[in-house]
Amino acid sequence: MTHAQLRAQFPILEQTLADHPLCYLDTAATSQKPQCVLDAMTAYYQQDNANVHRAAHSLSARATQGYEAVRDKLQRFIKANRREEIIFTHGTTEAINLVANGLSNQLQPGDLILLDGAAHHANIVPWQMLAERCGARIKPIPLTQDCRLDEAAFDALLALKPKIVALGHVSNALGIVNPLQSLIKRAKAAGALTLVDGAQAVAHMPVDVTQLDCDFYAFSGHKMYGPTGVGVLYGRYEVLDSLTPLLTGGEMIKTVSFEATEFGALPNRLEAGTPPIAEVIGLGAAIDFLNSLPRAELQAQEQALLQHLQQQLSSIEGVHLYGAHADNLGAVAFNLADEHHQDVGILLDQQGVAVRCGHHCAMPLMQSLGLKGCCRASLGIYSNEADIARFIQALKQVKDLLL
């Protein structure tokens, strides 16, 4: 399959905006969906729609089978040991909340929680709420001058014996990849539970949770060519099983009387209520799609494209890049001279270029960079050199207008 054929599977990309062909460089916010994902969800509603895990009828059996088959796919996709270690959520945010809420009974006043200095708000706020409930303390892991996690400072913080270490796999704002293997090993040696926000990683690189040896790994379907409204929490079985359920109700119980309730077993125990079934089916199609592709080859292409983008951007005088390393994944953050990121975004939009402008749900990171915000261009499997050329040309036009 040529890259043009791959790109042609994303029908949304073939449109024009105000006479400009759409140049979609906002995949880090949400990826576009291939036709096969849309087809799978339509087919589910047309042929198999029923509630899962309940009725004795054939449709429900078929829906349940389809739903549970995606759990098996996910287990293989991230190399989990057991299928029960895969919990469907509505997204990364819910997955992290599920853990942070679930640990409420396991923390003591004064316990320490370490947070990634480049974290997305979804990997900050749930921990702050947990800390408030338990009287625990939060400490951010500082970043170095070049925006990487400060490993010396990390080791110093680990000496304080934190109970939880929450890290990002790939920074959503900057695209910087954390050296997770080593960070997790050190955090575990210090006795901490580890959670990884993998929202920006799964679409761009193979993830092996067994090799990473993290306790929790959270990600979203919609950033990996699947639908919105579905995400995944991976948890090492013993730790996952110790979580107090965030949501209670139907599906998650063994027995209920008006006096008492006995919870069911994993994974259902953490999946109360009717799950987003069609979205799970769509996510399954997205995994099939990714598995059908030469991922290593595509990852190398995407990496080369990102480096090309970084080079092209830095060749424009007045453009500042933030933490733009050759080994970053998927995204590049920049500002144009002292111009406001929103002005740049408005003028790029006039030319059909979609980038994200703002604080990228990472206000503490922006503060540490001394920025009100910045623009972020991000890539997907469908991005090509023509996108980069169009974007660079559009940005030069913006520069002519603003400077």
Place this chain on the structure above:
Amino acid sequence: MSSTPPPDATFLAPLASKAEILALFAQAPDWQEKYRQLMLLGKRFPVLANEFRVEAAQVRGCESNAWLYHRQLAGKHYFLADSDARIVKGLIGLLLAANQGLSTAEIAAFDADAYFNTLGLGGQLSPSRTNGLYALARAIKACAAAEAAGD
């Protein structure tokens, strides 16, 4: 609104007229010229001193920072606003120019959608945009209505 608003005189600084703006935008041959005019317009509007760029005056729903002050003088409404983004300031200027010195009834009757559509900038006035223009348009109407109700 802040407890110490800017002096009345700053509210009365002459702004571009609505007629002038409509003419300028009607003549703009392409989007580049429209946005160039927007930025030039923004430059002609008063700059809000730092001491007035306070949270209490901030317009919500805006990715950039925007501040709005309102005054009623001799039965007419006057607005003073600024933004730390230049195009946003121009967009704000368009709204202010169209509402400056109007009566309560005139502001209530002002159709921001039609106005921005005529200027060829209809897409910017949407609740789903983060430029704050929609919030500002609502705030202008709300200020005028609240002041009138308080009279």
